[in-house]
Every structure is written in structure tokens, then in C-alpha cells.
Amino acid sequence: MTAKPHSALIIVGHGSTVNADSSAPTFDHAAEIARRGVFGEVYCAFWKEEPSLRQVLHMVEANDIYVVPNFISEGYFTRTVIPRELELSGPVTQRDGRTIKYCEPVGNHPRMTELLLRRAAEVAPGVPPEKTSLFIVGHGTDLNENSAVAAKREVQNIAARGVYAEVLNAYMEEDPLIAKWDEHAAQPNVVIVPFFISDGLHSYEDIPVLLGIATESGGAASATDKEIFRHNPYQLRGRSLYYASSIGTEPLFADVILEQVAAFDAVHAATVSA
Amino acid sequence: MMSHLSQAFAEWMAGGGREIGEIHIEPVEGGFVLSHRDDVSRTDVMAFSGAEAARDLAHFDEHGKFRPLKTAPNLRRGWKLHLADPGELRRALDYFYPAMLGVWLSQQRGRLVTVSLRDTLARQTGMYAVTKKITDAQAQTMIGSFCRTDGGCLKRILWPIAPGEPVTSLPAEKFQTEAPADTLPLLCHEACNLLVARARQVVKRAEASA
Ligand code: SF4
Numbered sequence: 228m229t230a231k232p233h234s235a236l237i238i239v240g241h242g243s244t245v246n247a248d249s250s251a252p253t254f255d256h257a258a259e260i261a262r263r264g265v266f267g268e269v270y271c272a273f274w275k276e277e278p279s280l281r282q283v284l285h286m287v288e289a290n291d292i293y294v295v296p297n298f299i300s301e302g303y304f305t306r307t308v309i310p311r312e313l314e315l316s317g318p319v320t321q322r323d324g325r326t327i328k329y330c331e332p333v334g335n336h337p338r339m340t341e342l343l344l345r346r347a348a349e350v351a352p353g354v355p356p357e358k359t360s361l362f363i364v365g366h367g368t369d370l371n372e373n374s375a376v377a378a379k380r381e382v383q384n385i386a387a388r389g390v391y392a393e394v395l396n397a398y399m400e401e402d403p404l405i406a407k408w409d410e411h412a413a414q415p416n417v418v419i420v421p422f423f424i425s426d427g428l429h430s431y432e433d434i435p436v437l438l439g440i441a442t443e444s445g446g447a448a449s450a451t452d453k454e455i456f457r458h459n460p461y462q463l464r465g466r467s468l469y470y471a472s473s474i475g476t477e478p479l480f481a482d483v484i485l486e487q488v489a490a491f492d493a494v495h496a497a498t499v500s501a
Numbered sequence: 502m503m504s505h506l507s508q509a510f511a512e513w514m515a516g517g518g519r520e521i522g523e524i525h526i527e528p529v530e531g532g533f534v535l536s537h538r539d540d541v542s543r544t545d546v547m548a549f550s551g552a553e554a555a556r557d558l559a560h561f562d563e564h565g566k567f568r569p570l571k572t573a574p575n576l577r578r579g580w581k582l583h584l585a586d587p588g589e590l591r592r593a594l595d596y597f598y599p600a601m602l603g604v605w606l607s608q609q610r611g612r613l614v615t616v617s618l619r620d621t622l623a624r625q626t627g628m629y630a631v632t633k634k635i636t637d638a639q640a641q642t643m644i645g646s647f648c649r650t651d652g653g654c655l656k657r658i659l660w661p662i663a664p665g666e667p668v669t670s671l672p673a674e675k676f677q678t679e680a681p682a683d684t685l686p687l688l689c690h691e692a693c694n695l696l697v698a699r700a701r702q703v704v705k706r707a708e709a710s711a
Contacts, residue, residue: 246567258553283600286506288505311624
């Protein structure tokens with residue numbers, strides 16, 4: 228991507244009032260992009276943390292502003308909450324001498340497939356993919372989100388590459404249930420990648436409990452539970468199980484954020500004069 | 502060229518500005534040293550350097566508990582942070598008190614639009630749509646406890662419940678924007694999401710007990 232020293236980038240995350248790790252990947256990706264010096268200014272903004280979506284525009288000095296949602300899919304937040312809180316009128320909003328460019332969420336980018344493949348390979352080094360079942364795990368019951376649709380699309384894309392013997396969707400709360408992973412998987416090796424934007428209770432505890440590699444802590448799960456990712460492979464139900472942290476913690480997300488900016492420019496070049 | 506914000510902040514520092522929230526800023530040879538304002542004269546503190554260290558210092562309180570509201574008066578003590586230049590200082594302050602420099606400058610320039618609690622709640626959708634039902638009396642009580650400076654939040658409140666209907670459940674200082682020359686005020690121009698979430702609880706509890 229060409230440098231934009233006179234533009235600002237705002238990466239929007241959901242954030243949380245209870246999970247300290249929810250905002251971490253968004254802050255990490257912002258720090259990495261700031262380090263590269265591509266944008267004149269780089270900020271984060273959150274729905275549930277600070278800076279909030281209502282505060283962040285006061286931090287920005289540039290008149291040319293790109294907003295990239297760090298979300299796994301389009302849905303209620305990208306279509307309703309973010310535009311409402313930032314008072315956006317569409318992909319391009321002109322206000323008070325500023326142009327705000329609203330990009331697609333990171334999870335929509337075609338490179339997600341490559342990132343998932345990379346994470347799957349990293350977590351199970353030297354394990355032959357042709358003898359491996361790969362699961363992409365989503366939440367499943369989020370009514371307003373399309374994360375399940377996005378997860379299905381990724382499974383199809385990965386399967387089409389023909390690298391893994393099997394690529395499967397699974398969910399925490401609906402069929403196919405991740406709790407029955409051993410019934411769904413036919414291969415001796417099983418790799419599990421959570422399709423979430425950050426680590427938290429789901430990846431530290433809920434999924435591990437469903438997999439059978441952890442017991443319920445009764446709410447005591449915390450950042451120390453990153454341990455769960457450090458004991459691969461788990462020998463369980465006659466298989467070797469490899470469990471990865473959430474895909475959103477992948478450092479290459481920083482590249483995808485920049486590519487969503489480039490994709491925005493490619494689509495809107497004709498309508499926006501920078 | 503120095504940005505407007507960096508310029509305004511540098512002028513504030515040159516005019517003797519030293520305190521933001523619970524942070525004390527000390528200009529030193531080769532940069533700045535930040536500390537908790539109650540630790541200024543302490544020497545038995547852990548030394549950190551660089552703006553990124555501010556992220557963790559701001560993220561957890563003394564007991565390692567997550568601080569979702571960065572202006573809560575529970576910034577941990579026992580550290581000092583060295584920052585090499587004004588750019589690092591600004592980034593560190595953005596971790597400690599996100600957006601507060603920018604909001605302050607907007608207010609100084611008469612560009613800070615305040616939003617009444619009723620307008621904030623009216624805009625909510627999804628699980629927060631129900632917050633519209635909060636009564637004025639319930640809102641006063643909630644704000645009086647949730648936003649109080651002592652134990653709640655250090656920001657000054659600039660918004661009313663509704664036009665012509667100010668918040669009356671907190672002392673007058675809570676609504677003042679003026680601050681001593683050495684202090685940069687933390688300003689709340691619109692109710693935060695934590696207060697909106699609390700409003701949901703208030704409405705739900707009242708419904709459950711009705
Ligand atoms: S509404 Fe404003 S004053 Fe009240 S807790 Fe939130 S940020 Fe602080």
C-alpha cells in the first residue's frame with residue numbers, strides 16, 4: 228500500500244468491560260501499523276472501551292480518515308452500531324471539512340483464508356495435512372452477525388485448496404457441535420482454529436471444556452489461560468489434538484487491515500478525490 | 502510541522518501544566534517522567550520506558566483487575582515511566598486517558614458538542630434500546646453513584662439529563678470545566694457505554710421487581 232502521511236486510520240474493535248484481552252489484538256495491530264509509518268496517525272476505537280466511538284474523532288487531526296472494523300464478519304456492529312456512533316452516512320461521509328472512509332471488516336478480506344491456513348500449519352508443525360482434520364470454530368448463535376456465514380465461506384475456500392484431508396465447520400452452541408469433534412473428524416490428527424477476533428473466555432475456557440482438554444474454572448479463567456495453547460498436542464479420544472488461539476491474534480491481521488484500506492481505495496477511487 | 506494538538510499540549514506544558522487525572526508529568530533532561538501523582542516523591546518504584554508500557558500500566562489496577570474505564574480513580578501506583586519526546590508523551594497519555602487531550606482541545610476551541618443523556622439513550626438499539634425507559638429519578642440516582650468522582654470516574658460531566666434538566670445528584674465541582682493552570686481536565690461530553698449498560702441494569706431490575 229502507498230504511504231498516506233496525511234491520512235488517519237481508525238481501527239474499530241468491540242472491546243469488553245470484563246475481558247481484558249478483548250481489545251489486545253486491535254491495539255497490537257494499531258501499534259504495528261503505526262510502527263510502519265504508513266499513516267500519519269493511527270488510533271483504535273471501541274464500542275465498550277476507551278477511546279470510544281464517540282470520542283475518537285476528537286483525537287484525529289487529519290481531514291482524510293479511514294475506518295476499518297476489526298470484526299470477523301459484517302453484521303449488527305458493522306452495519307448499525309459503528310455507522311450510528313460515528314455518524315456515517317455511507318462508505319464515504321463528508322462532514323466539517325473531513326472525509327471519513329468506511330472500509331469493509333477485516334474478516335471479509337480474501338486473505339483470511341491464507342491466515343487460517345498459516346495458523347493451522349503453525350500450531351501443528353510437521354503434522355501432515357493429508358492426515359489431518361481441520362476445524363474452524365465459530366460461536367453459532369449470534370443472531371445478528373454473519374460470523375457463521377463467514378466461517379462457512381472460509382471452510383469452503385480452504386477445502387478447495389485440497390491441502391487438508393478434511394476441513395469442517397463446528398460451533399459452540401449449534402450443530403455440528405465442537406463438543407463432538409471426534410465423531411465429525413475422520414483423521415488421526417485434529418487441528419482446531421477458533422474463528423474469533425480476540426482471545427477470551429470462549430477460547431481460553433469454553434471451547435477447551437467442550438473439546439475435553441480443560442475443566443470449568445467457575446469464572447476463574449484469566450490471561451494465564453494462554454497456557455491452554457502451550458500443551459499441544461493433546462492425546463485424546465484416540466487422536467492428536469492441536470488447539471490454536473483465536474485467528475484475530477494473528478499478527479498478519481495488520482496487513483489485512485491495510486489491504487482493506489487499499490480495497491476501499493480501489494472501489495471508491497472514482498468517487499473520492501483524496 | 503507540529504500538529505495543532507501537539508502544539509496546544511506543548512503550550513499547556515510550557516504554561517506549567519503537570520497533572521492529568523491521577524498522572525503527574527515531570528519534564529526532565531531527555532524527555533518526561535510520568536508517575537502516579539501520589540508517587541511523585543517516591544523512589545521505591547518500578548521504572549518503565551516507552552509509550553507502549555503505558556498500555557499495561559493503564560489496563561490493570563493495583564490488584565491486577567481489568568480497568569475498562571480508564572478515568573476510574575484506580576490507576577495503579579508504584580511505577581514511573583520515562584518518555585523520550587513529546588510524541589511518546591502524547592501516545593502514553595492516549596493509553597492512560599484515551600481521547601482526553603483531543604476532547605480537551607475541542608472544548609478549548611468551542612468545538613465540543615455535548616449530548617444529553619436522553620439523546621444518547623434514544624439512539625441505542627438492540628439490547629440497549631430498553632434504556633430509554635429509565636425515569637429521570639432513576640437516572641439521577643444512577644449517575645450520582647456511578648459517575649461520582651470518589652470511587653467512580655474522574656471526568657467532569659458536561660451533559661444534562663435533558664435540555665434544561667441538569668444532573669443534580671452530584672456536587673457542583675463535577676460539572677466545572679475550568680481547572681487550575683497545572684491541571685488538564687478530563688471531560689465527559691456524552692454518557693459512556695458503561696453508564697448506558699448500567700442504565701439497562703437499572704431498567705431491567707425495576708421491571709423485574711414491578
Ligand atoms: S458517563 Fe462520563 S462521567 Fe459517567 S462514568 Fe462514564 S465517562 Fe465517567
